Amino acid sequence: MLKKILPKETAQIGASKFHLVLVGCGGTGSFLAGHLARLLTGSVIGETIEDVLLIDGDSVESKNVGRQLFSKHDVGKNKAEVLANRYNLAFGLDIKWYPDFLTQDNFSELLPGSNRSHPVLILGCLDTAAARKIILDKVTDKWGNPAWWLDAGNGPSAGQIVLGSTGSIEKISSGIGAYLVEYLPYPPLVFPDLVNPVQDIEKSLSCAEMLQSEEQSLNVNALVAGLMAEMLRLFLTGDLSYNIVQLDVSSFITVPNLVTDEWLEDYLSKQSAKDLTPSLA
Secondary structure, three states, X not given: OOOEEOOHXXXXXXXXXXXXXXXXXXXXXXXXXXXXXXXXXXXXXXXXXXXXXXXXXXXXXXXXXXOEOOOHHHOOOEHHHHHHHHHHHHHOOOOEEEOOOOOOOOHHHHOOOOOOOXXXXXXXXXXXXXXXXXXXXXXXXXXXXXXXXXXXXXXXXXXXXXXXXXXXXXHHHOOOOOOEEOOOEOHHHHOHHHHOHXXXXXXXXXXXXXXXXXXXXXOHHHHHHHHHHHHHHHHHHOOOOEEEEEEEOOOOEEEEEEOOHHHHHHHHHOOOHHHXXXXXX
16 A cells, blocks of 8 residues: 555645754755755745744854855854855745754754644754754653654765654554554664764764765765755655655665555564663653
8 A cells, every 4th residue: 555644634735834943954954954945935835834943053164165055155154044044035034043952951942842733843964863862852752742853864975864753653553554654663763873872983074074085975965955855845745655765876776665564564573662662761
């Protein structure tokens, strides 16, 4: 059975509006911000978006210019503020920004309380396990508000994009036999390494530094952002049927994972409440 992924209350465009929160405005996030601005102005998809908030505590450095979507004029300024002001001015939008990092303490303050008529959709463009762990901790019952989470990550030439909405096996299992799938495992529950702090310790170079040393493709972040934006567009129009996209720039391979009963059953057969609970603690 070919399934569609969306909250049941948003089966029609405009039936509900999402709060979009972009966390991380660097390598991938700076490109994704432009796509969000275009979605807001270039199609009826704008009707499905209540508001957009950009979050990042970093300032633009000279090494970011040309590799991320910043200019020499932006050096020294906050990344989230630069992007929000740029697209607000260009398209007459009202994108908000927060010039600091997302933390356990400010999470509930920054992210609007989600409800069935105005759900939250977190767009994660982060490069540390610790930052993803903050989101994972908060989107569970500890925060108390259900949220969708579309996460993107990449290495030198490959990456993945994952969409999820729950950490509950019972809720995930409800999608078996259903046409509309409202519950999918959060990104770190599909790829546990996303919240593995060992990765951060072993990682010696940032994305910008890898680009400078030519260890990372100049285009991988832009390509990931483009695929992420298309996945978001399909989700907002109710036409998304896959929850994961994996890509390899060096070999020009892109592999989507269709959400089927077979995939859900296979995933659930490898998981249990005992397996999931520790990762959410």
